[in-house]
Amino acid sequence: MSINRRNFFKVLGVTGATIALGQEAQAKSASEEVTEFKAILYDSTRCVGCQTCEFSCAEAHNLPAPEDFPEVGVIRKTSEKRRTVVNAYDTSAGEVYVKRQCMHCNHPACGAACLTQAMQKTKEGPVIWREDKCMGCRYCMISCPFDVPKFEYNSPNPKITKCNMCFERQQEGKLPACVENCPGEALVFGTRRELIAEARRRIVENPDAYYPHIYGENEAGGTSFLYLSPVPFEEIGFSTTIQNASYPALTKGFLYSVPAVFVLVPSVLLGIHKATKSNLDKNNQHD
Amino acid sequence: MTSSAFPLKKEKRSVWRFLLSELKPRGKWITPFNVISIPVMLVGAAIIIIRFINGIGAVSNVNQDIPWGVWKGFNVITGVAFAGGAYILTFVVYVLKVEKFHSIVRVTVLNGFLAYVFYAGALVLDLGKPWNIFNPIIGNNFGANSVLFLVAWHFLLYIIAQAIEFSPAVAEWLNARRAHKILSGLTLGAVIFGITLSTLHQSGLGALFLMAKEKIHPLWYSEFIPLLFLMSSVFAGLSMVIFEGSISERVFADQITSENKKQRKDIILILSRVCAFSMFVYLFMQILVFAHGHRWEYINTPMGYWFLIEIFGFVVLPMLLFLLSFKRANIMLAKVAAVFTILGIILNRLNVSIIAFRWDAAVHYVPSWMEIVVAVSIIFVEIWIFRWVINRLPVLRESPSWAKNKHA
Numbered sequence: 001m002s003i004n005r006r007n008f009f010k011v012l013g014v015t016g017a018t019i020a021l022g023q024e025a026q027a028k029s030a031s032e033e034v035t036e037f038k039a040i041l042y043d044s045t046r047c048v049g050c051q052t053c054e055f056s057c058a059e060a061h062n063l064p065a066p067e068d069f070p071e072v073g074v075i076r077k078t079s080e081k082r083r084t085v086v087n088a089y090d091t092s093a094g095e096v097y098v099k100r101q102c103m104h105c106n107h108p109a110c111g112a113a114c115l116t117q118a119m120q121k122t123k124e125g126p127v128i129w130r131e132d133k134c135m136g137c138r139y140c141m142i143s144c145p146f147d148v149p150k151f152e153y154n155s156p157n158p159k160i161t162k163c164n165m166c167f168e169r170q171q172e173g174k175l176p177a178c179v180e181n182c183p184g185e186a187l188v189f190g191t192r193r194e195l196i197a198e199a200r201r202r203i204v205e206n207p208d209a210y211y212p213h214i215y216g217e218n219e220a221g222g223t224s225f226l227y228l229s230p231v232p233f234e235e236i237g238f239s240t241t242i243q244n245a246s247y248p249a250l251t252k253g254f255l256y257s258v259p260a261v262f263v264l265v266p267s268v269l270l271g272i273h274k275a276t277k278s279n280l281d282k283n284n285q286h287d
Numbered sequence: 288m289t290s291s292a293f294p295l296k297k298e299k300r301s302v303w304r305f306l307l308s309e310l311k312p313r314g315k316w317i318t319p320f321n322v323i324s325i326p327v328m329l330v331g332a333a334i335i336i337i338r339f340i341n342g343i344g345a346v347s348n349v350n351q352d353i354p355w356g357v358w359k360g361f362n363v364i365t366g367v368a369f370a371g372g373a374y375i376l377t378f379v380v381y382v383l384k385v386e387k388f389h390s391i392v393r394v395t396v397l398n399g400f401l402a403y404v405f406y407a408g409a410l411v412l413d414l415g416k417p418w419n420i421f422n423p424i425i426g427n428n429f430g431a432n433s434v435l436f437l438v439a440w441h442f443l444l445y446i447i448a449q450a451i452e453f454s455p456a457v458a459e460w461l462n463a464r465r466a467h468k469i470l471s472g473l474t475l476g477a478v479i480f481g482i483t484l485s486t487l488h489q490s491g492l493g494a495l496f497l498m499a500k501e502k503i504h505p506l507w508y509s510e511f512i513p514l515l516f517l518m519s520s521v522f523a524g525l526s527m528v529i530f531e532g533s534i535s536e537r538v539f540a541d542q543i544t545s546e547n548k549k550q551r552k553d554i555i556l557i558l559s560r561v562c563a564f565s566m567f568v569y570l571f572m573q574i575l576v577f578a579h580g581h582r583w584e585y586i587n588t589p590m591g592y593w594f595l596i597e598i599f600g601f602v603v604l605p606m607l608l609f610l611l612s613f614k615r616a617n618i619m620l621a622k623v624a625a626v627f628t629i630l631g632i633i634l635n636r637l638n639v640s641i642i643a644f645r646w647d648a649a650v651h652y653v654p655s656w657m658e659i660v661v662a663v664s665i666i667f668v669e670i671w672i673f674r675w676v677i678n679r680l681p682v683l684r685e686s687p688s689w690a691k692n693k694h695a
């Protein structure tokens with residue numbers, strides 16, 4: 001609840017600041033200072049496609065180890081048994097590897113969708129799922145713009161599965177398994193603010209190596225997984241239609257109108273009822 | 288055998304005996320409907336058992352990209368639109384006080400009530416962990432920012448409101464005069480509450496898809512889905528009233544007085560006029576959304592043709608038929624129009640929730656035969672209960688004389 005409220009004020013703050021500055025990006029990073037979400041920066045120019053992250057993820061979450069490998073032309077997908085995958089793309093800059101998993105949105109659509117708060121944005125940053133709350137409605141799957149949450153369709157007691165940024169490990173002071181084991185330092189863990197600064201620094205210091213955009217800085221209202229790429233992001237399988245505003249904002253208008261409807265509609269109905277009633281009474285007297 | 292045969296004694300035993308005797312089936316067993324529905328329901332029950340033992344995937348084709356199938360898209364989302372007749376008619380009868388419609392309001396409320404109960408049932412079937420359904424209800428975990436949370440709560444409250452609206456019929460059946468008086472007094476409150484809830488959850492079912500902005504084909508997605516859903520629930524519900532009425536008229540002919548029969552013609556013609564008008568408004572809204580969303584570029588594609596079929600074949604055409612039917616006072620035309628409208632609503636709701644949802648997904652969702660059997664079984668069970676109630680309670684037939692002039 002406290003997070004929701006904070007998010008709400010943040011949205012308010014962002015909107016206010018946006019109007020004032022007329023520049024959304026600035027406003028967002030200002031609001032970040034308050035929250036200090038943890039985040040992961042993934043630099044695809046450093047990724048060698050070794051799948052160590054996949055293996056360590058499987059190990060950390062008791063999932064089967066992957067048996068296939070990144071191949072150009074094949075899109076491997078995350079599933080209920082696999083929370084992260086590395087894919088290979090043939091791009092204008094040669095072969096590029098891309099790791100995919102939950103983006104850990106600042107304002108997650110899945111969390112806003114969830115009617116039991118089973119999907120939850122923690123104040124530390126990871127978006128986690130809690131088994132004892134979930135009722136398995138799969139509305140989170142409908143709502144996630146990145147199609148991340150998966151469902152164990154073949155279990156009588158199914159779970160929603162997705163990357164949780166190794167929240168348990170973070171609680172113990174450890175790094176997420178993928179970050180800890182990445183041999184190429186393609187994955188870095190830190191606060192979101194630090195990592196955005198780091199990503200900017202890399203782009204500025206090495207403008208030829210990078211496409212000048214940090215995917216996740218603004219996408220879907222900002223995410224805790226940040227991406228650097230040598231090529232435009234659509235070349236490596238990222239959706240270009242993802243909006244920059246947060247997804248839960250799309251339902252705000254509807255949700256805010258609910259109290260108004262609850263006040264207005266009954267009073268209008270009662271008014272009409274009174275009017276028709278006195279009309280009827282008049283008619284009856286005439287009869 | 289009518290309820291008035293029930294002795295006036297208020298002893299507990301006789302009440303139980305009466306209830307037991309009422310539980311026994313009446314009439315012929317071998318009817319075409321029974322012959323078809325009983326095996327389907329039995330198979331449906333077996334499938335439901337498999338579903339709870341082996342998981343949803345064992346019987347259903349829903350997948351990771353398209354997580355909601357026909358149980359949600361058809362039974363819940365489409366079914367609720369058809370149940371919209373109840374809130375429109377209670378508005379007309381209890382708020383606008385158009386007495387003409389009184390004879391059909393009870394059956395419509397009963398229909399709505401059963402629809403909601405069974406669609407809530409379909410929802411539970413589709414839940415992965417239905418035992419956690421109490422989390423959002425008893426308040427230990429309110430996802431109050433969730434549209435689904437609102438819809439679920441409104442469902443629940445609306446079922447209660449409809450139960451209250453219908454309760455006088457139960458009191459008449461049990462010959463409970465005092466209870467009847469009290470319950471009738473609650474009707475107006477329940478009606479007003481019910482209409483408010485209906486406007487919210489009819490639109491709320493559309494609002495469920497607001498966050499799926501890029502996942503629904505742009506011809507079906509707009510920020511106005513909630514309004515479009517609300518508007519279309521008006522003619523969806525009323526078309527269902529016309530359709531269902533024309534069947535009840537035949538099946539339960541013995542229950543309807545000849546005076547009511549004459550009135551029914553009138554009612555259908557007025558309803559077709561309301562349908563035509565609301566469809567016109569709906570069409571206008573669709574056109575605005577279309578123009579506003581710059582959707583021309585999508586028209587000349589397969590999805591575009593599909594969209595045109597929905598709009599012209601199942602909105603414009605039935606609208607014209609409705610218009611014609613009341614111009615010519617032709618009941619048959621109105622019924623045909625109602626059928627087209629119903630098909631159109633099914634098409635529209637399935638489009639938004641399933642067909643245009645991740646229309647670009649690699650694997651398309653096609654329901655398995657087992658899903659369809661369950662979906663149909665749910666409706667059959669509902670019809671069975673509907674028939675049971677109609678044959679016993681004063682729904683279509685006149686209320687007992689002691690309860691007459693007590694309608695709120």
Ligand code: SF4
Binds near residue numbers: 108143147149
């Ligand atoms: S990417 Fe999807 S699952 Fe992950 S936090 Fe965002 S909305 Fe939730």
Ligand code: SF4
Binds near residue numbers: 110115129133139160
């Ligand atoms: S499936 Fe579970 S986590 Fe997802 S929205 Fe439903 S209750 Fe929440």
